[in-house]
Amino acid sequence: MSHTPSLHDLEQTDAFLRRHIGPDAAEQQAMLDALGVESLDALIGQTVPRTILREELLDIQGPRSEAEVLAYLKEIAGRNQIFTSCIGMGYHNTLTPTVILRNVLENPGWYTAYTPYQPEIAQGRLEALLNFQQVSIDLTGMELASASLLDEATAAAEAMALAKRVAKSKSNLFFVDHDCHPQTISVVRTRAEAFGFDLVVDDVSTLAKHDVFGALFQYPDTWGEIRDLKPLIDEVHSKQGLACVAADLLSLVLLTPPGELGADVVFGSAQRFGVPMGYGGPHAAFFATRDAYKRAMPGRIIGVSVDARGNRALRMALQTREQHIRREKANSNICTAQVLLANMASFYAVYHGPEGLRTIAERTHRLTSILAIGLEAAGFQRRNATFFDTLTLEVPGQARAIVERARAARINLRLIDGDSLGISLDESSTRTTVETLLAVFADEQPLQAIEVLDAKVAGKDVGIPAGLRRQSAFLTHPVFNSYHSETEMLRYIKSLENKDLALNHAMIPLGSCTMKLNATTEMIPVTWPEFGQIHPFVPLAQAEGYKVMIDELEEMLRQITGFDAICMQPNSGAQGEYAGLLAIRNFHEANGDEHRNVCLIPTSAHGTNPASAMMASMRVVLVGCDNQGNVDIADLRQKAEDNADNLSCLMITYPSTHGVYEEGIREICDIVHQHGGQVYMDGANLNAQVGLTRPADIGADVSHMNLHKTFCIPHGGGGPGMGPIGVRAHLAPYVANHPVVPLDGPNPENGAVSAAPWGSASILPISWTYIALMGAAGLRQATEVAILNANYLAKRLGEAYPILYSGANGRVAHECIIDIRPLKAASGISEEDVAKRLMDFGFHAPTMSFPVAGTLMIEPTESESKAELDRFVDAMLTIRNEISRVEQGEWSAEDNPLHHAPHTLADITGDWDRAYSRQQAVFPQPWVAANKFWPSVNRIDNVYGDRNLFCACPPIESYED
Known part of the structure; x- marks a missing residue:
């Protein structure tokens, strides 16, 4: 008898969860069988310490369908009001060429690398x-x-x-x-x-x-x-x-x-x-x-x-x-x-070239000059005698009234005080903009026509001092003078995209980097004008949609982390570390403990931690780890005692970069607190916590959240990122504030850590959308499957490569480290050789030589299917067999596929005199040919590049060579 689906079953056809999580139920069970575990719950029970494991779901609404989420977010975005921005202060409206908008900003070939x-x-x-x-x-x-x-x-x-x-x-x-x-x-x-x-x-x-x-x-x-x-x-x-x-x-x-x-x-x-x-x-x-x-x-x-x-x-x-x-x-x-x-x-x-840029700049300046002459003729006094695109006007007692009249015309000016204001024009400004501004200032008084004002400006050096007009040429390189039609620009962008491996081609198994799906639905709101065309210093009433979205996202992150307050300002993970340490520093100073400057950092912590501590003028004291990769608690206790009078904090990554959930994490936090310190938990590995445990519940006082890892903002080829911090209530007054847009909560005298009040606000809808689509149950399942995928890889790869660390029950967290050092000792093949050889299979290498030299750290995330994991394992096992042939002397250390990797079209179309075949070089497994990615260059000489540092576009002669 056929099963008649229920209404609930039919409604799940639009469930985002099954699209985000790679392995379906059957694949998950197959992986569990390979691990010898009955269920996902059983695996989590073997992996996450019971002392920190949550049973109840997070208090987060959802899951919601993609259509529902986009409709709701569109309504929220509609509450933002798009005015013509003349505020300036380092932010200007711009006209994004649509060929760049569609083929770069909206293209996963560029944003998922x-x-x-x-x-x-x-x-x-x-x-x-x-x-x-x-x-x-x-x-x-x-x-x-x-x-x-x-x-x-x-x-x-x-x-x-x-x-x-x-x-x-x-x-x-x-x-x-x-x-x-x-x-x-x-x-x-x-x-x-x-x-x-x-x-x-x-x-x-x-x-x-x-x-x-x-x-x-x-x-x-x-x-x-x-x-x-x-x-x-x-x-x-x-x-x-x-x-x-x-x-x-x-x-x-x-x-x-x-x-x-x-x-x-x-x-x-x-x-x-x-x-x-x-x-x-x-x-x-x-x-x-x-x-x-x-x-x-x-x-x-x-x-x-x-x-x-x-x-x-x-x-x-x-x-x-x-x-x-x-x-x-x-x-x-x-x-x-x-x-x-x-x-x-x-x-x-590249698209505009030097002449196009000159036209844009001259036009912006010309409109500003016309506005300046018109305002001067109307009797308004300018503070700045010279200008490019910005005018500051002295309007005693009139500033607020003029600003309000401008707002009535849907234009934002910069209100400086009751007697002065600023106007900045940009490439989107038009003669209509200038006419409207003049009318706002004149307040129904007669005005000179734009044509008359333009005639007064024409042929004169207005605004820019003659001695400061640019004389030197710029952007003379051919690349800036070759692609000015859309056809040519489109092909140039595509030619560069073809040279890059991104998530739209294959898994990127980088440990600590969480290269998961950046879903299309999450990305769509980023380019909506309602989010894109808002100046960061507009009146808050014009950014109501942003406020609703940010408030909701902050509440979601509070639920996920257990913290009392969220600071959205840090615009990268490292900025989050810095901001969190400053909050700790400010807290100690407020308590009269200015001398507390020692930062304990386990050697298993994330690599940026010591650098961030240095930026906060803290003295780093390293804490050792045992042979299993766990923090040496005896060493921690001793160093906490030795530095008790000056202890500021501990920076710890959880799970550690060694890929294990440390059983003693709560004891570690307690030791630091007992000696007057605070606990900073690095959020780099938060993808192994969401829904299963929370930093604040574990004992952290502050933690940053990599929204560009765990919460799906794409890495963009190396940025953007967002690293908001969560803090306990006692630290909430000490996080960053802002001098232009004061924030509720932090002390008013606190300084900023980034230029904008809420950091890179336009990419926050990505994380909001991800959480709304997943809901509480989906977020937990994503974490569980990330752990399942990592343990499946560790199990299969462990038969050929040593797995460096594992937890109490032999399980890894959401990533694992394979040790190449014994293989290098036996064969001369290094972790770099393995990394480069993976390119021939169409894979990006795992994280190389971090956190341990001579190793590869692998993180599959929850978004990769079992088929993709098996393909990666197949590649790694093939590479292991190739290493064996070097070990056995069949291939020499200098003539083997790993030493020469990666292989390019130039290799197989030129002369061939190697110990292995062209087929072995570029199609090491039959499935590689079906989706071959060709590296565009052979292995790069790092030493040459540093000894002959050249960091500009090469002269045209080099292309001819």
Whole structure:
């Protein structure tokens, strides 16, 4: 008899859960059978310590269908009001070319890729990032640029830190021009306090009185003034300090580059190069400096190297600067950058080219000039004599009335105080915008026509001082002068995408990185205008939809973590670590315990932890681990006792990066609390906690949540990220606030850690949607299946490779580590050889040599099916057999498929004189041919790239070679 489905069964046809979780019920049972376990509940009981395992479901609504969620979120988004934004302050409306919107921002081939640690399968985004560096170098007039930082304000803080590292001055004082953007000043002040730097924020006329190691200027400044910075820069240099300049990228098309004025560091936001405002982010910051400071630079640098055939190839240069390697000696704790947004900005520059950018900049300036002349004719006094796109007006007693009239016309102005206001135009401004603004100010008084005002401006140098008009060429490289039709641009973007392996091709089994499904439904709201076209400093009444969504997401995260309050501001996981440590530091200081500065960190903790502790001026004391990978509790107790008077906190990752749930985690937290410390739990591995346990219940006082891992915001080729923190009630007053948009809860005097009040707000709908689609039961099941998948891989791979650590019952958490060191000792084949060989099978390598050198850390996530896991196991077992042939002498250490991997089309179409066949090289298993991914370059020479550092677009001759 056939089964007649119930209404409930029929309603489940739109259930998102079965689409997010890879293995279906039959596959899950097959994996459980392979593990010798009856049920998923039984496996979880063997894996998660009973002392922390929750029985009840989270108090979260759902699951809801995709159609229902999108309809509800659309209604919420509709509560945001899209006004014409003339607020400025570092955020401007922009026109994203639709060819970039559709083929980059909305394309999983670009947004699901990972940080290019394996460059042979990342040449596309590496080229786009190299283009971004070239844009930064050309427009700033500097020698070297990085591949993006988090936002303009945090880039300013990084510039200050770089100045302190490299300046010859012995001063501890950093000077900030009080005409910088207020959010930038706040973030710099927060960082200076944490580092113990002295900070002066004052008028530049007082600079000569101070002995400084560096100074920060804005160009143009926050009021729109274009100042000749050369005398100020010379003054800083006379004190052996570094001059740092925050610059507007579009204005540099028309203005003399700061590098030509003598600046040492130039940075800013690339947002107005085609990236929506998105209520504050994500946006890529550019950062450029002198070549002499390359080893002190924060963030990543893309460099030109060569591959094994001597062909040009790109890679992340100077990777030994990475915080995972240098730990507390790192230049910064930056982990996530803003790669996806940097790529968008670079494509914007490629698409428009130098002439297109000049037209956009000239048009923006021309409209501003017409507005300036019109307002002047109407009797309004301007504070800034010079300008690019921003006017600051003195309107005694009238500011609020004018701002209200503008709002009635659906235009937002910058209200400075009762007597002054600001207006900023951008590439989306039109003559209608200017006419409306003039009418708002005139308040029914007669006005001169736009044509009359334009005639007054035509042919005159209005606004920009003649001596500061740009004379130097920029973006002369062919890449910026070749792709101006949509056909050519589309093909260029596609050609780069084809060189990159992303989640739309295969599993990316990176341990600690949680490369799970970034579902299409989760991504759709990101590009809705109701979320994208909102300035971060609009009146809160215009962002009601954002408030509803953020409030609901905060409540979801409170339920998931058990914390009392959430701070949404940190715009990366590492920023979350930093923000959490500052909350702990502020808490101790408020209690009169300023001396508490010791941070205990187990060697199994996440790699950024020591770097973050350094940024909070904490003294790192390492705690050892036992042979099973667990924290050595006796060592922890001893070090807690030894440092009891000065103990600030413990930073611990749970489950640990060793891939185990430590049975003694509650005891560990208790020991720290007994000695007056706080517990910071790194949320990198939260995907193994959701629904099964909660950080606050375990004993943590603060934890960050990687929304770009556990909660489905895509990694974007190395960013964006979001790292909000959850805190217990006693820490809630000490989290970040904001100088422009004060937040409810934190102490009003608290500084900001990121430029925008809620960080990268426009990507928060992704995590909100994921949680709403999954519901409480779905979230728990996702965690359980992530654990099942990891244990299945450990079981199958354990027959060929040693599994380094496991828990009390021989189970791993959501990831496992395989040890390549014994194989290397026997055969000479390294973990890097295995990583590169996996490319020939169409896989991205697991995390290499972290947290233990000579190992591979594998995390399958819950989104991969059993078929995909088996395919990966098949590849790894084939590789193990190849290693055996080297061990047995059948292949030499220098002539085998692993040593020469990855293999390219150039390998199989050229001469062949190797000990193995072309078939073995590129089709090591029959299924590889069905979906072959071809690496575009052979193995890259890392040493050559560092010894011959070149971080700009190569000259055209190199392409011909």
